[in-house]
Structure formats: C-alpha cells, structure tokens
Amino acid sequence: MAQFALISDIHGNIPALEAVLRDIQRRGIETIYCLGDLIGKGPHGDVAVDMVRTHCQQVIKGNWDDFIGNETDDPSLLWHQHRLGSERLQYLAGLPYVIEFMMSGKWVRLFHASPRSVYERIQPWDDQEKRATLFHSSPLCGSPRIADVAGYGDIHNAYHQHLDGRTLFNTGSVGNPLEMSEASYVILEGVYGSEDPAPLNIQCIRVPYPIEQAVQDALESGMPHPESYILEIRTGRYQARKD
Numbered sequence: 001m002a003q004f005a006l007i008s009d010i011h012g013n014i015p016a017l018e019a020v021l022r023d024i025q026r027r028g029i030e031t032i033y034c035l036g037d038l039i040g041k042g043p044h045g046d047v048a049v050d051m052v053r054t055h056c057q058q059v060i061k062g063n064w065d066d067f068i069g070n071e072t073d074d075p076s077l078l079w080h081q082h083r084l085g086s087e088r089l090q091y092l093a094g095l096p097y098v099i100e101f102m103m104s105g106k107w108v109r110l111f112h113a114s115p116r117s118v119y120e121r122i123q124p125w126d127d128q129e130k131r132a133t134l135f136h137s138s139p140l141c142g143s144p145r146i147a148d149v150a151g152y153g154d155i156h157n158a159y160h161q162h163l164d165g166r167t168l169f170n171t172g173s174v175g176n177p178l179e180m181s182e183a184s185y186v187i188l189e190g191v192y193g194s195e196d197p198a199p200l201n202i203q204c205i206r207v208p209y210p211i212e213q214a215v216q217d218a219l220e221s222g223m224p225h226p227e228s229y230i231l232e233i234r235t236g237r238y239q240a241r242k243d
Contacts, residue, residue: 001199002103002192003027006110006171007185008035008153009062010052012042012080013175013233014217016183019209020174021055029187033099035153036062036112039092041176041229042214043221045080048175049088060111061095062154063118069093076224097140104190105197106148106167113154115141124159124170135166149200151186156238158184158204169202175214176229181236182206 005024010017024032034056039045041064052059068080069089081089097118099110114120116138122130135147149167157179158172172184183206190200211233218226228239 001189003029003031004188004192005029005032005185006035006151006188007032007056007174008112008171009037009156009173009176010034010042010048011037011040011064011173011175012045012048013214014042014044014047014051015211015213016175016207016209016233017048017051019207020183020185021051023205023207024185027187032056033110034059035099035110035151035171036060036095036118037064037153037173038062039068039080039084040064041232043218043223043226044083046083046085046088049084049091053091058099059095060097060099061092061118062112065092065095066118079222079224098142100142100147101192102195103149103188103192104200105195106190106200107143107145108149108151108188109135109137109141109143109147110151111141113152115147115150118154121155123155124157124161128163131161131168132163132166134168135163149202151188151202158186160202160204167200167202169204172204176232177236178232178238179236180206181211181234183209 038048134150137144156173160169171186187203191198231239
C-alpha cells in the first residue's frame with residue numbers, strides 16, 4: 001500500500017507548513033503532492049515555494065500561483081511579487097494543472113479548484129449536481145475519463161463525501177484553514193498504479209501549530225494590511241479585505 005500526503009493552500013504560513021511536514025515525516029510518508037496556492041495572504045510565500053520545491057514530488061497550480069505574475073498596481077500584490085522574485089514567479093507560472101493516476105482500481109484526479117478552472121469555487125454545501133461536476137474532465141486534464149476519486153483544495157474547508165458511487169474530498173488548507181484554526185492535510189492510501197480493486201483510504205489530518213508565531217511573522221514582515229490574515233488564522237473565519 002502506498003501513502004501520499006496531499007497538502008494545499010499554504011499561503012506563505014511557514015509555522016503551519018513546518019508543523020504539517022513534521023507530522024508527515026513522523027508518519028513515515030515519503031511522497032507529498034501539493035495542490036496549489038503556495039503563496040498569497042501570508043507573509044512568506046518565497047520560503048513556502050522553496051520548501052515545497054524541496055519536499056513535494058508533484059506540485060500543481062492554484063489561483064494565487066496563477067495571477068500573482070500578472071501586471072498590477074495593487075500594493076499587496078506588488079509586495080508579494082517583490083518577495084518572490086522573478087525565478088519563483090516563473091516557477092509558479094509553469095506549474096501543471098492536474099495530477100492523475102490509478103490507485104486501487106480507481107482513477108484519481110487532483111486539482112486546485114475544479115477540473116475546468118483554478119478560479120471556479122465549489123463548496124461542500126453546494127447542490128449535488130454542481131459538486132458532481134468535479135468528477136468531470138476538461139481540456140486542461142490529461143485524461144478524458146471521469147474520475148472515481150476527485151480531490152482538491154482552494155476553499156479552505158476540508159470534507160469527504162460520496163456521490164453516486166464516487167468519492168469527493170477536499171484537503172482543507174495548511175496555512176489558512178477556514179473551519180477551525182488548525183492546519184489541515186489529507187493522507188491517501190492505496191495500491192498505486194493498480195487497475196485491480198483494492199482498499200483505498202482517505203484520511204483528513206488536523207495539525208495544531210504555533211499561530212501566534214505566524215501572527216508575529218506577519219507583523220514583522222512589513223506586508224500591507226495584515227489584519228484580515230491575522231484574524232483568519234486566529235479564528236478560522238474568512239475576513240473580507242476592507243482596503
């Protein structure tokens with residue numbers, strides 16, 4: 001049985017990422033996939049990119065990773081661009097869209113937000129017809145086949161559902177969880193590459209981390225408007241920017 005750790009939505013929160021990586025190491029899991037949004041919101045996207053490149057075997061693009069390289073006059077985005085530098089921005093721009101593989105007789109597709117766009121947001125409380133589209137393929141995917149198991153990040157809400165015999169899950173967020181203030185990731189366990197039916201396990205893990213260290217990191221970084229980010233990581237509740 002192979003074990004993969006699936007992380008997503010780190011958002012420059014290094015204390016959270018370090019805590020998750022320690023937990024993954026403690027469990028003896030050697031393969032880590034990242035489902036995007038390495039950067040944004042938190043202060044240390046540059047460090048997050050470097051750590052993900054070191055520790056993750058495959059990395060796909062999130063919405064922040066996609067738009068951060070665009071021309072902008074937004075002070076917050078300019079600040080993040082400056083921190084990242086040109087080489088990291090090029091790395092983020094070149095990230096692939098999906099990860100696909102067979103495991104325990106099921107076709108698994110992993111993406112950031114939907115099979116169609118890194119900007120399409122689908123929540124666990126949306127109607128079943130809308131959630132079911134997450135099993136579909138698109139020209140952005142490597143295979144046209146419908147997924148038996150679909151996993152994603154983006155919404156910062158971890159969940160696990162079964163829809164008409166297929167399995168849908170969300171990893172939640174490492175660095176900016178929005179349902180409780182603990183880092184979240186998923187362990188996927190099964191027989192990698194096998195067409196034959198076999199057990200497949202999906203486990204959501206919550207990891208406490210030093211939130212006040214992450215708050216201090218944000219305050220000391222000089223990032224513009226850290227207040228919303230600080231409230232989010234302290235409370236696990238979304239805060240709309242007021243600037």
